[in-house]
Amino acid sequence: MCSIGDDNFEELDNLKYMPAKEKPSPFSKCNKCKEEIPIVVLRSKDKYCRKCFLAGATHKFKATLGKHKLIRPNDRVLVIHKCGHPSTALLHFIRSGLDLETHKKLRFEPVVLFIEEFTHLTVTDRSEILKAIEKEVACFNFQVYLTSLAKLITTNSVETELHANFDRLEMDEDDKNVITKFVDQQLNETNKNDFLNITRQKLIVKIAKHLNCKFIFTPEISNDVASQLLTDISLGRGSTVSLNAGFCDSRDETVKILRPLRLFDLKELAFYNHLNSLEPVTYRKRDENPYKSVQQLMKKFVNELQVNYPATVTTILKTGDKLSLGTKPTNKCDFCNAPLEEEGPELTSAESTQFSHWVSTQTPAERRLAPERAFNNPTCDNYCFGCRKFRK
Amino acid sequence: MHITVEFGGGAELLFDNKKSHDVTLPEKDKEWIIKDLLIWIKDNLLKERPELFLQDESVRPGILVLINDADWELMDTVNYVIQENDRILFISTLHGG
Numbered sequence: 001m002c003s004i005g006d007d008n009f010e011e012l013d014n015l016k017y018m019p020a021k022e023k024p025s026p027f028s029k030c031n032k033c034k035e036e037i038p039i040v041v042l043r044s045k046d047k048y049c050r051k052c053f054l055a056g057a058t059h060k061f062k063a064t065l066g067k068h069k070l071i072r073p074n075d076r077v078l079v080i081h082k083c084g085h086p087s088t089a090l091l092h093f094i095r096s097g098l099d100l101e102t103h104k105k106l107r108f109e110p111v112v113l114f115i116e117e118f119t120h121l122t123v124t125d126r127s128e129i130l131k132a133i134e135k136e137v138a139c140f141n142f143q144v145y146l147t148s149l150a151k152l153i154t155t156n157s158v159e160t161e162l163h164a165n166f167d168r169l170e171m172d173e174d175d176k177n178v179i180t181k182f183v184d185q186q187l188n189e190t191n192k193n194d195f196l197n198i199t200r201q202k203l204i205v206k207i208a209k210h211l212n213c214k215f216i217f218t219p220e221i222s223n224d225v226a227s228q229l230l231t232d233i234s235l236g237r238g239s240t241v242s243l244n245a246g247f248c249d250s251r252d253e254t255v256k257i258l259r260p261l262r263l264f265d266l267k268e269l270a271f272y273n274h275l276n277s278l279e280p281v282t283y284r285k286r287d288e289n290p291y292k293s294v295q296q297l298m299k300k301f302v303n304e305l306q307v308n309y310p311a312t313v314t315t316i317l318k319t320g321d322k323l324s325l326g327t328k329p330t331n332k333c334d335f336c337n338a339p340l341e342e343e344g345p346e347l348t349s350a351e352s353t354q355f356s357h358w359v360s361t362q363t364p365a366e367r368r369l370a371p372e373r374a375f376n377n378p379t380c381d382n383y384c385f386g387c388r389k390f391r392k
Numbered sequence: 393m394h395i396t397v398e399f400g401g402g403a404e405l406l407f408d409n410k411k412s413h414d415v416t417l418p419e420k421d422k423e424w425i426i427k428d429l430l431i432w433i434k435d436n437l438l439k440e441r442p443e444l445f446l447q448d449e450s451v452r453p454g455i456l457v458l459i460n461d462a463d464w465e466l467m468d469t470v471n472y473v474i475q476e477n478d479r480i481l482f483i484s485t486l487h488g489g
Contacts, residue, residue, distance in 0.1 A: 041465040085401065085485055266485040270401060270456055271463070274483060282402030285486070307453045 018311045032056070040271050043310045050275060057264070057272050061093045062104065064260050068247055071215055073107035078213040079142070080204060081114040081133060086219035086261055088136065088280035089269040093260075094217075095140045111211055112137045113162075115200070116169065117149035119176035120286045130166035132281040145211070150175035152203050153182045159210050184390070189293040191389055194235060197295075198336045198387075201257070208255045216257045221269065223306065225262045226316040227298040234294050236350060237386035240338040245320045251337045265313065333384035340384055350385040393417045393424065396479045397433065403455060403484035408439050417474070426457070427470040429480070444486070454486040 021044045029047075030036045036049030048056065065071065079094065081087045097106035114133050118126050130146055137144040145162040146169050155161050163169045172178075182199075183192050208216050220228075229245040232238065243249045249257035261269070273280060290300040305312045329339025341348055347355065359367065383391055397413045404411045417424055417432065427449055434442055445452060450470050457464040458481040459472060474480075 038466060039462040041463050044465065047466065266454070267456060270483050270485045274400070274458070274481075279400060280402075282405070282484070284405060303453070 018309045018315060021308050021310055042265075042268060045310075053271065054275060057268060058093065058096065060263060061260060062097065062106075064247065064263060065106075065258075068258075070248065070256060070258065071108050074109060075215060076109045076111060076211065076213040077215045077217055078204070078208045078211060079110050079112045079217045080219060081112050081137065081144075082219050083129070083133070083281050083283060084219075085266060085269045085273055085280050086221050086264070088278050089264075089272050090217065090219045090261060091137065091140045091142065092273070092276055092278060095142075108215070110142055110217075111213060112142045112144040113204070113207060113211075114144065114146050115149055115152065115203075116146065116171070117175075117179070118283055119150070119179060121283065123171050123173060125283070126171050127166065129281060129283050130169060134166045136281055145207075147207075148175065149200070149203075150178040153199065154178060158203065158207050162207065162210075187389070190235070190295065193293050193295045194386070195390055202337070205252050205255045205257070214255060216255060217260055218257060219261055220259045221261050221264050221266060222313045222317060223265065223299075223302055225259065225320070226313045227295070227302040229316055229320045230298045230302065231295050232386075234298070235386055236353075237338070237384070239341050239348070239350070240325065240336075240384070240386075241320060242324050243338055245317075245323075251332070251339070262317070331382065333387050334382040335387040335390055336384060338384055338386075340382070354385075393419075393474070393476055395429075395474060395477065397429075397437070398479065398481040399484075400481060401456075401484040402486065403445070403482045406440055406445055407437055413437060424474040425470065426459075426464065426472045426474065426480075429474060430470070445482075451482065452486070454484065456483040456485065457481070458483065 028037065030038045030049035030052050031046050032048060032052035036051065038047035038049050040050075040053050041047050042053075071077065079090065081091070091112070094106065094110050097104075098110075100106070114130070114137075116126060116130060118129060121129075134144060134146065144164060146166055147158075147161045147163065148169060148171060150172070151161040151169075152158055179196075183195055187195065204216055208214075225245050229241055232241045232244050237244070240251075243251055247259055247262060249259075288296055290296045302312060302316070325339060326341070330342070331340040332338065333340055341350070362370070381388075381391060394414070394416050397415050399407050399411055399413075407413070415437075417429070420428075430446060430449070430451065434446060438445060443452070445455065447453065451457060457469070459467055460479050461481075464472060
């Protein structure tokens with residue numbers, strides 16, 4: 001364990017833990033312009049007036065995109081719509097960026113994709129949601145493709161399942177079973193979620209390629225990224241954490257997944273929508289037991305800690321930003337497509353785990369005969385540590 | 393005392409899908425504060441699953457409260473003294489997404 005700086009902890013008692021929630025300062029003007037009356041409090045302490053808040057949000061969005069200089073004029077971008085405040089705000093950010101007349105104008109071509117998978121609702125309700133999404137995207141004047149997870153996983157050609165009108169997409173009470181059957185029932189809830197998440201991502205990349213999009217925008221916000229990061233670490237995907245938690249997921253050579261909202265929190269986006277008179281499409285969420293899977297538990301942990309410690313999410317994100325892929329990868333996982341770790345002089349924690357397993361399942365004679373690092377991937381397949389559990 | 397109570401972002405799903413409610417609060421000895429209003433809403437407007445709207449003596453984290461279009465955190469949250477014709481909006485961030 002690292003012990004640098006430990007001896008100072010007693011003196012700096014107040015810095016030992018994350019700062020708790022503060023009360024907003026009694027100063028009754030906007031933090032930024034110091035003139036107008038504030039209307040919103042962010043991070044439980046910073047007060048902004050309407051104008052400064054909206055300008056700040058727009059700036060943050062464009063700065064996140066601009067900083068990485070990945071998108072070139074006229075590139076096609078597939079924007080993933082997932083219902084709720086982040087998706088609506090994302091569409092609005094893009095529309096207002098494209099409509100600018102200044103040199104700061106956004107210059108890419110967005111296409112919106114919505115993948116329906118609300119199998120806990122009735123077919124009528126699901127159809128209403130699709131209709132509302134189609135209408136919302138049309139209001140922003142974007143092209144939309146609607147599809148459903150059940151259809152995507154049962155077809156070999158995704159292009160036949162992309163529809164521009166909600167009534168073209170067939171939905172069935174049986175969709176839930178289709179998805180259940182697709183996933184190996186031997187897996188526990190956490191691994192089922194993990195499997196479906198990777199499947200979804202692969203499908204999105206496939207659709208992006210079909211639609212000639214070089215980039216994908218997802219509406220993940222800071223809380224999503226923070227809980228994803230902790231989930232990845234607990235599921236043995238620590239070595240590729242920067243792909244799922246960074247701004248850009250570059251595991252595919254041609255299509256990059258970008259997270260332009262990764263520095264926003266829900267309150268910011270909900271206020272942004274409210275001030276722009278936008279009402280997002282909403283639906284009844286599935287009742288989920290937070291203790292049933294690691295993903296749900298991490299979400300609960302992050303969100304609950306965030307309530308009283310507003311620095312939680314930023315602390316996790318900033319720490320995550322310092323993690324990057326080690327060496328240039330030569331080999332990729334057959335399932336999730338993430339780079340495989342190469343054997344280095346020192347054992348990685350995944351190798352150590354495998355060693356413990358190996359050493360306790362071999363007889364002493366077998367152990368003596370085994371070549372060096374025989375414990376490491378005994379079946380010689382091309383899966384990363386996190387995906388090996390899906391191997392049949 | 394007359395006020396307007398509104399729900400958005402999916403919070404209306406818990407209130408018969410009705411977004412705007414004109415409310416007349418009954419007279420009482422002390423001033424009406426938001427904490428009292430939340431109990432009144434629970435008893436009079438809320439149609440289902442109170443745990444999705446309330447937690448302890450406040451709203452559930454994830455529900456934003458705007459008093460006359462401004463964040464309630466600027467106004468001491470549950471202790472804000474309600475005035476005649478106030479417009480109180482609850483926006484859920486928990487639905488969808």
